[in-house]
Amino acid sequence: MLATMLLMTALSSSAGKTSCYSYGPQVALLGTLIRSTFAGTPNYESITQGDSPETVFVLHLTGPICTSATHADPLSRSVKATSDLQLVFPNDAAVFYQQLAPKLGQTVKCKGTLFSQISGHHHTPVLMNVQRCQTP
Numbered sequence: 001m002l003a004t005m006l007l008m009t010a011l012s013s014s015a016g017k018t019s020c021y022s023y024g025p026q027v028a029l030l031g032t033l034i035r036s037t038f039a040g041t042p043n044y045e046s047i048t049q050g051d052s053p054e055t056v057f058v059l060h061l062t063g064p065i066c067t068s069a070t071h072a073d074p075l076s077r078s079v080k081a082t083s084d085l086q087l088v089f090p091n092d093a094a095v096f097y098q099q100l101a102p103k104l105g106q107t108v109k110c111k112g113t114l115f116s117q118i119s120g121h122h123h124t125p126v127l128m129n130v131q132r133c134q135t136p
Contacts, residue, residue: 020066020067020068021065021067021068021114022068022070023069023070023073023076025113026111026112026131027112027113029059029061029110029128030061030109030136031059031062031108032106033057033059033060033107034060035055035056035058035104036057036058038055039052040052040053041120044120056086057100058084058085058086058123059084059085059108059128060083061082061083061084061085064081065081065083065126066079066080066081066082067082069116077125082124082125084124085124085127085128086127087112087133088127088128088129090129096130096133103133103135106135107135108136109133109136110132110133111131111133112129113131114126115127
């Protein structure tokens with residue numbers, strides 16, 4: 001009886017945990033691809049008050065993740081839980097947007113590296129430098 005209670009306690013406490021990732025190594029994450037518009041320059045506060053709109057693709061994860069800062073990168077910061085990752089594409093971003101637009105609203109698996117929000121153009125606490133996204 002005691003063993004059963006201990007097992008149930010262990011299972012219930014691990015069920016609510018988020019997966020924790022390091023910055024740098026390549027990861028593959030599953031979520032819904034969405035398009036979001038945020039306030040951009042000059043103040044990054046309000047489109048209705050004159051800031052330019054910045055539209056980006058976001059991966060809304062199936063569950064929250066956490067990240068651990070690295071001492072090697074002073075710009076990285078730990079994040080306890082986030083469910084949205086702004087997707088950042090290589091030099092040919094227009095091609096990525098064009099290829100991924102038909103997948104908006106669908107579940108996709110994106111592969112790339114995570115990094116911390118470091119500028120006003122970064123609209124989620126954690127972002128992904130995308131290598132590729134595809135339907136699972």
